[in-house]
Amino acid sequence: MDKARFEAARQAVAAQANSNGGIGTLGEKPLHAVVKHYLAVDPAWHEQKIGRHVVDIYTGERIIEIQTRHFNKMRAKLTALLPQFPVTIVYPMPARKWLIWLDPESGELSKPRLSPRRGRFNDVFFELYRIKPFLNDPNLSIHILQIDLEEYRRLNGWSHDRKKGAWRNDRLPLSLEAELLISHPADYCQLLPAGLPESFTSADLAKAAQMSDRRAQTAINVLMSLGVVKICGKDGRRRLYVLVPGTKT
Numbered sequence: 001m002d003k004a005r006f007e008a009a010r011q012a013v014a015a016q017a018n019s020n021g022g023i024g025t026l027g028e029k030p031l032h033a034v035v036k037h038y039l040a041v042d043p044a045w046h047e048q049k050i051g052r053h054v055v056d057i058y059t060g061e062r063i064i065e066i067q068t069r070h071f072n073k074m075r076a077k078l079t080a081l082l083p084q085f086p087v088t089i090v091y092p093m094p095a096r097k098w099l100i101w102l103d104p105e106s107g108e109l110s111k112p113r114l115s116p117r118r119g120r121f122n123d124v125f126f127e128l129y130r131i132k133p134f135l136n137d138p139n140l141s142i143h144i145l146q147i148d149l150e151e152y153r154r155l156n157g158w159s160h161d162r163k164k165g166a167w168r169n170d171r172l173p174l175s176l177e178a179e180l181l182i183s184h185p186a187d188y189c190q191l192l193p194a195g196l197p198e199s200f201t202s203a204d205l206a207k208a209a210q211m212s213d214r215r216a217q218t219a220i221n222v223l224m225s226l227g228v229v230k231i232c233g234k235d236g237r238r239r240l241y242v243l244v245p246g247t248k249t
Contacts, residue, residue: 002038006176009037031171032056035066035092035145038176050085053077064143066090072130082134088141091127094119095146095177102169103155112150119146121180122191122209125219132225136185146178185226186247191219201238 013033036046040057048058055077057064063085067074074089081087096119098112121144134140152169182188193208200208206216220241223229232242 001176001179003176005041006034006038006173009041010034010173012037029068029170031068031092031147031149031173032066034173035090035147039064039066039090051080053080055081062086062088064088064090066092067127068092069127070130071127074131075134078131078134078137078140082137082139086139086141088143089131090143090145091124092145092147092173093123094149094151094171096148098150100150100152101155102152109152120209120211121146121178122193122211122219125191125222126215128222129218132222135222135226138184142182144180144182145176147176148174150174185228188223188226188228189243189247199232199240199242201235201240203238205241 013030016033017030036056040046040059045057045059048055050058050063053076055063056066063081065074065077065087067089068091071089078087094115094117097115097117099110099115100112101110102108124142124144128135128142150172152172154169180190182190192205193210196208197204202213202216202220205211205219206213209216209219211219220229224231224241228244228247229241230244231239233240
């Protein structure tokens, strides 16, 4: 992790936006642009065409794709590119998030309010499930960035306070807080919480990781497909799981 390089990328993108009235050549969002400049300072590596696909970064050896959500949209690219190139999917996620509301009628901005929700690396499981058939490919790696950011939302929702169902305008990165690189199946163990029993249920995982039971079941589904976790018995009606020997890092 290089906080200074991230800050330099943030400043460079802000300067570019001020000078030409926009960011990037493909109408990209500030978060995407800053992460791209952080990972590849040389603009010659940006937005390269490989076959039928335009990729965010091509170093000459590795393809890097930045995806803030909807990993399912990556399936066509992964199908085409993984047989030929090492591919890293970069997942920028909020570490801490300050919400700022924009009134579309007056243009007034609210004061920033810190969301109580903190980002966790294991939040990525929901997105990993969308590309589960590709996760065992040795050419695929996952790079997670935890970033403090400001999120601007438009007060145009359907609720009385106009917040529920409101649109998200933009997310502006503030600083880089943590990184995690996953290069092979054993690395996925880093997404499991400390203090998990040797054999555990989905409810045990949900409690230890502070996630919903549904999210815990999704995580276990992904880990089983990777050969990292296996069923070892039952606790009442719930299945018991254990880490496969040799996968714990």
